Amino acid sequence: MKKFLLVFIITCFVGSLKAQNNAWPEIKKESRPWTRWWWMGNAVDEKNISSLLNNYQKTGFGGVEIAPIYGAIGYESRYIPYLSKDWMKMLNHTVSTAGGLGMGVDLTTGTGWPFGGPQVPAEFAAAKLVVQNYKLAAGKVLPDKLVVKDPKAGATRLQSVTAYSDKGQVLQLIDKVDVEGNLSWRPEAGNWDIYAAFSGRTRQMVKRAAPGGEGFTLNHLSRPALDEYLKRYDIVFANNPPKVRAFYNDSYEVYNADWSDNFFDEFKMRRGYDLRPHIRDLVGKELNTNVARLKSDYRETMSEMLLENFTIPWTNWTHKYNGISKNQAHGSPGNLIDLYAAVDIPECETFGSSYFPIPGLRRDSADVRNVDPDPIMLKFASSAAHVTGKNLVSSETFTWLTEHFKTSLSQTKPELEQVFLSGVNHTFFHGTTYSPEDVPYPGWLFYASVNFVPSNSWWAHLPGLNTYITRVQSVLQAGKSDNELLVYWPIHDVWNNPKGMDMPLKVHDVDVWLHPSPFYKNVKALQDAGYSLDFISDKLLKQSTSAGTNISTSPNASPYKTLIVPKADYMPVETLEKMIDLAKKGATVIIQQMPEDVPGLSNLEANRDKLYQLVSNLVFSDAGNGVKELKTGSGRILLSNDVQKALQYVGLRGERITSTGLKYIRRQVGADKYYYLVNHTANAVDTDLPLNVLASSVVILDPESGKSGIAVSTVSGNSTLVRVQMLPGEALILKATSDISGLQKWNYLDKVAKTVEIKGQWNLHFTDGGPVVPADKKLSQLVSWTELGDSAAIAYSGRAEYTLEFKMPKIKSDEYVLNLGKVHESARVWVNGQDAGVLWSIPYQARIGKYLRKGKNTIKIEVANLMANRMRDMDKKGIEWRKYHEINFVNINYKAFDAAGWKPQPSGLVGPVTITSFKN
Structure with a gap:
């Protein structure tokens, strides 16, 4: 009998697994959310590393992303120098412990951000172009030495001296400058402008550097600079290679770095003409079309240098240590799609908070930054992954979602879902700060974080969010992306701007470089119409092929049904040729408007002639409804100002x-x-x-x-x-x-049989929190803890249990749904002692029919509030807890943080709590 029972149990268990596998894909460590793990001052030890990782694993995390940063004041004796033997010991212990827990570890190749440190000499530091202008008349000798006058220019090197006469002559004079900067040249006639160009240094230091990581920011455009930078790691890793999963690079925040010592040579090699005669236009105030073309060439050169001198070789370096690369390209002065595509895991970032019209979703304008995350911006990363056939797309998620200590789990959900809808399937929280057990509440905290830390009052309910993410990501990481449209991104229209120098494509500047473009407007309209799509660059389009009537961008990528070309003023000849070739071989290409010109100054007239000839050879017939058609080879090109009409013409409709x-x-x-x-x-x-x-x-x-x-x-x-x-x-x-x-x-929940409000005398028992645990209460009416007339309850942050016995009326129903009404901010429910789950987001309801009994029932609801009220109490009492080096701790507007003036945040269960019965 016992043997039969054992077999029966095993059979049921296997059957249950089979049923679950039929519904949900396999759960891997990447399916679970990961979190950025700040090591403050690298003041870490094996005991706390093990304890924290165990806690994270139990809470549902799949991995950590180590980010060494500045330390807490008063703990300097615990600091471990970056990359020292002791530091490597801590890293290896982390990797080993995490691996034993089924978790992964990623590591930034640096401290703070961006890349830089003590191994970066001035020669390899981030560079900027410094140009000084002099006037010189006929017969005169320049009295000034050609040396940089700005004391903040750092180490400088004279790279060119260009003379412009009032008669239109242009001369190169660097060979007439001696080692002390004297120009030995006397013009025979005319008035001359002398432009001396120097390679200077920005002198930017690593932001938020950890002890042992301080130093100049790296020149990301220079391959020798990268090689020198990575030598430090090669020396340390030679006999003790880290076994991390991935090395990552944070968002490109290299300011005013618009040059490199070898820029003139790189420019001539890539663009085919010498930049030095054009230096006046590059730095001058003229804003004409030729200047715009010149700067387009300049920006394209910078983009290629960043890609080929930094991103690709750095990725290759990560492979040397059996790792993969994870890179945030946004903010770079380059083609974002190509930069994202060059790494193993492209990573985007959400910054700020979006508005969602979901009833009851809390959004206080005083607690959010004036920044709206744009899902289309996130798609540059996911598109790069999809087009190149990479499975994972990650996101640094929740940066400055709300003010500190005021973020609820319910607020994270729609923001997170917007990220998923953009193609992200590998979420990293921003984030979690390592904090030793002996550091008083609230522990060590990072200044721009939602604070996913064990001291957070809703930590016990975080598994609700993490489990949700795990299930969603298990689906979004399975198989392949299934987007039908490719949309060409006309990067040269962005670069063709006479203003400024380098052009960092920042998340915060999308109103300038992205939103006004026909590309953006088309993408938004297509998505609103139900089409699913990815973006493609000139470079990746050149690598694509026609696969029957589809377009194949990579052997590992899903095929695309159509290429959409939004209105582009400037397009390289090779790109248009490729589009025509794809059509000839079977693809459908929809062009909103033929390009008007080629970009840049390189070989301009010849390229223009080629483009105009290509366009003139395309003879379309009228297909009606504003669509023109050219059948070519086995495919076709459609020309229509209304892209959706062209899609309807070929039978492609959105969902x-x-x-x-x-x-x-x-x-x-x-x-x-x-x-x-x-x-x-x-x-x-x-x-x-x-x-x-x-x-x-x-x-x-x-x-x-x-x-x-x-x-x-x-x-x-x-x-x-x-x-x-x-x-x-x-x-x-x-x-x-x-x-x-x-x-x-x-x-399905069809006919409502009856809705019953659960009333009676609630027993309220505060369980785990502080600063003082309030006394138990009996409530005939559910109200916020802040309205109980108890000062301890007003200051309290933590959890409390509500219990009540109630009698269910006799109702013939197929399902019962519990609705908690207003919850501040998350809850866990037990019905008759059985766990009914964590209700952490709107609409705060759950199906509980299988837990209910006839007659008398018991419900227990554990509610967690925010950290805000306890932090308010600490600041009102002047308790010192903000003690960090560098930026210390700031509020959402980057001012000194002080919660003393806050109003108490509503807390606890407000209800009404109801049970609705449904008949099918």
Whole structure:
């Protein structure tokens, strides 16, 4: 009998796993969220590393990303010099401990940011162009020495001396300058402007450097500089190579670095003409078309240098140590798509907070920065991965989401979902600060973080968010991206600007370089119309091929059905030739408007003639409805100012999902297709949702509860209609599949039988928090802790339990849904002693039918509030806790942080708590 029972249990367990595997993909460490782990002063030790990693693993993290930074004041004796033997011992212990927990470790190749440090001599530090202008008349000798006058220019080197006469002559005179800077030249006639160009240094130091990591910022445009920089690591790693998964590079924040010592040579090699005769136009105040062309060539050269002298060789270096590269390209003065594509894991970043019309979602304007994250900006990273066939796209997520200590888990959800919808599938929290056990509350904290730390009052409920992320990412990392459109990014239109010098493409400047462009407007309109798409650069387009009627960008990438070319004023001849060639070999290319010109000054007239000849050879016929068509080879080129009309002409329609207000992203996994759906609207959706796929069955998966079931679906024409119910703030995953073995039908919530408010005398017991744990309370009415008339409760941050016995009325129902009403800020629920889950986000409800009994029931609701009230109390009492080197601790507006003037934040369960019964 015992043997039979054991076999039965094992059989049931295996069957349960099989059913789960039919619904959800395999969970890997990358499926779980990772977090940036700041090592303050590198004041780490093996005991605390082990303890913290165990805590993180239990809370649902899949890995940590080590970032050594400045330290806490008063703990200098614990600091470990960066890359010392003791530091490497701590790193190896971290990797070993994490590995034993099934976690991964990533490591930045530096401290703070950007790359730099003591191994960077002035020769290899970030460089800038310094130009001085002199006047010289006929017969005169220049009295001034050609030396840099600016004492802040750092180490300088004279690189060119260009003389311009009032008659249009241009001469190069550097060979007439002696070692002391004297110009031995006397013009015979005319008035001359002398431009002396020097390679200077920005003198930027590493920001937030850790002890042993201080020094100049690296010249990212110089290969010799990178080689010298990496020697320090080669020496340290030679006998003790780290076994980290990835090396990463933070966002490019190298300021005013617009030059390199070898720039003149690189420019001539790449652009085919000498930049030195044009130095006056490069740095002058004239804003004409020729200057714009010159600066386009200058910026393109800088982009190529950053790619070929830094990003590619650095990635190759990471492979030498059996690692992979992870890079944030945003902020770089280069082609973002190419820079992202050159690494193993492209990483984007969210900064600030978005507005979502989800009812009840808290958003206080005083607690958010005046920055709206743009999902289209995030797609530069995901597009690079998709086009090159890379599986993982990461994001530094939640940077300055709200003011310190005021971020709820519910606020992270829609922001995170917006990241997922942009193609990201490997989330890194920003972030978690290593803090030893003996450091008083709140422990060590980083100044720009949401503070995903064990001292946070909602830490015990964080597994709710982490489990949600894990389930979603398990789907978004499976198979391949399933986007049908390629959209060409006309980078030369961005570069063709006569203003300024280098052009860092920053997240904070999208209103300047991205939003006004036809590219952006087309992408936004196409996504709103339900199309899924990726961006492609000139470089990656050249590597693409036609695969029948599709376009193949990489052997490992999903094929694309159409190439969209938004209005581009400037386009390289080679790019247009490639587009035509793709069409001849079977592809469909839709061009909004033919390019007007070629970019830059290099070989301008010859390139113009080629472009004009190419365009003139394209003879279109009228296809009606504002669309013109050219059939060429086995493919076609369509010309239409309205791109969507051209897509309709070729029979490509967007997913009608977006007409409901829902947003989506798709993945193709073998023969199955997954749809990740979110409802960021103010309205509930209950509809037969049309999917652009023919599916014999559709499975609904709930990433919050983990539940799954077979949906009601029918095939209609070329679509599958699937019934979907989603409240504001909810997310679901649909799996179009033929395999539904082991799955039950999805239980829809149809007819409301009755809604009952759970009333009575609640027992309120404060459990874990501080500064003082308030006394127990009995409540006949649910109110915020701040309204209890108890000063201890007003200052309290932590958790408290609400318990109540109630009697369920006799209702014949198929399901019961618990709704907690207002919750400040997250909750865990037990019904009759059974765990009903963590309710950490809007709409704060759960299906509890299987836990309820007839008659008398018991409910326990554990609620966690924010850290804000305790931090307010500490600052009102003048308790010192902000003691850090460098930037110390600032608020969201980068002013000194002080919570003393805050109003107490509502806390606890406010309700009403209801149970709604449903009949099918």
